[in-house]
Amino acid sequence: xxxxxxxxxxxTVSIITSDGRNFIGTLKGFDQTINIxxxxxxxxxxxxxxxxxxxMLGLHIIRGxxxxxxxxxxxELDNRLNLANIKAEPLNSVVH
Amino acid sequence: MLPLxxxxxxxxxxxxxxxxxGETYNGHLVSCDxxxxxxxxxxxxxxxxxxxxxxxxxxxxxxxxxxxxxxxDEVIDMVxxxxxxxxxxxxxxxxxxxxxxxxxxxxFGGRGGKTGNIGGRNLNPxxxxx
Numbered sequence: 001x002x003x004x005x006x007x008x009x010x011x012t013v014s015i016i017t018s019d020g021r022n023f024i025g026t027l028k029g030f031d032q033t034i035n036i037x038x039x040x041x042x043x044x045x046x047x048x049x050x051x052x053x054x055x056m057l058g059l060h061i062i063r064g065x066x067x068x069x070x071x072x073x074x075x076e077l078d079n080r081l082n083l084a085n086i087k088a089e090p091l092n093s094v095v096h
Numbered sequence: 097m098l099p100l101x102x103x104x105x106x107x108x109x110x111x112x113x114x115x116x117x118g119e120t121y122n123g124h125l126v127s128c129d130x131x132x133x134x135x136x137x138x139x140x141x142x143x144x145x146x147x148x149x150x151x152x153x154x155x156x157x158x159x160x161x162x163x164x165x166x167x168x169d170e171v172i173d174m175v176x177x178x179x180x181x182x183x184x185x186x187x188x189x190x191x192x193x194x195x196x197x198x199x200x201x202x203x204f205g206g207r208g209g210k211t212g213n214i215g216g217r218n219l220n221p222x223x224x225x226x
Contacts (some may be wrong), residue, residue: 019163028172029097035132037099039172059172061099061165063132066116 005030008072013038015062016069020091022046024073025060034064044083046091051084068094097175103128103165105175111136112166113157118144121157132159 008027015023015038025041038060045053106125113121113134123136134157141150 017163029099029102031098031100035099037097037102037172039169057166059167059169061103061167063159063162063164065160066163 005034005070008070012073012075012078014069014071014073015067016071016091017062017066018068018094019066020093022091023057023060023062025057027070031064034067034070036060036062036064036067036070038062046086046088048087048089050087052086052088054083097172100128100130100132102167102172102175103132103134106165106167106171109168109171111168114163114166115157115161116163117161121155123155126154129159132162133157134159134162 005027009029011027012024013027015025015036017023022044023038023041024044025038028037028039030036039058041057041060043055043057045055047053103125107127108124110122110124113123113136115121120142121136121139122142123139126135126137128134135154136157137154139152139155141152141155142148
């Protein structure tokens with residue numbers, strides 16, 4: 001049975017972790033515990049005062065325990081965004 | 097590609113490990129296992145707020161406490177080579193056993209059933225086999 005995540009492989013995804021951070025990158029692989037390989041990744045840091053700040057990070061293994069949401073990014077739409085103009089409250093961490 | 101294969105490939109490379117409590121550990125990966133437990137050498141530990149630092153010659157981190165690992169970009173290209181070599185090995189083995197199999201299968205008559213038992217007895221009189 002497929003987990004449904006295999007269709008995301010080699011696509012740009014957005015991952016929200018349980019500490020409220022947002023990682024964007026290419027999904028290169030995953031396993032049964034949703035550990036994730038994210039290539040050419042960056043973090044988007046949201047704030048209400050300045051625009052979205054992008055922090056280049058590179059190759060990551062994110063442990064499945066911390067993954068809250070994985071979403072497929074529409075690259076064409078994403079490229080049209082002007083992140084410098086987007087202001088938003090940062091996410092809180094997950095409350096267990 | 098599996099995350100743990102990538103981690104295995106990253107052995108002897110520098111990496112940054114962030115724990116769930118926010119502490120980060122910078123060091124060279126010595127070894128890892130299937131639970132993501134890892135051994136680091138020449139480690140610099142940074143506190144959650146990034147204001148305190150500790151140096152230690154080595155440390156062992158329980159996999160379940162890890163949030164993420166940041167590894168050098170070039171490591172992902174090295175994994176591809178490794179899996180390619182492994183697959184080549186598997187293919188060879190497959191070809192060999194397929195060549196051998198049909199004859200043996202026929203003689204032993206497969207699993208269970210009357211014909212199978214008879215065939216097995218005739219061709220293989222070892223008492224251990226029964």
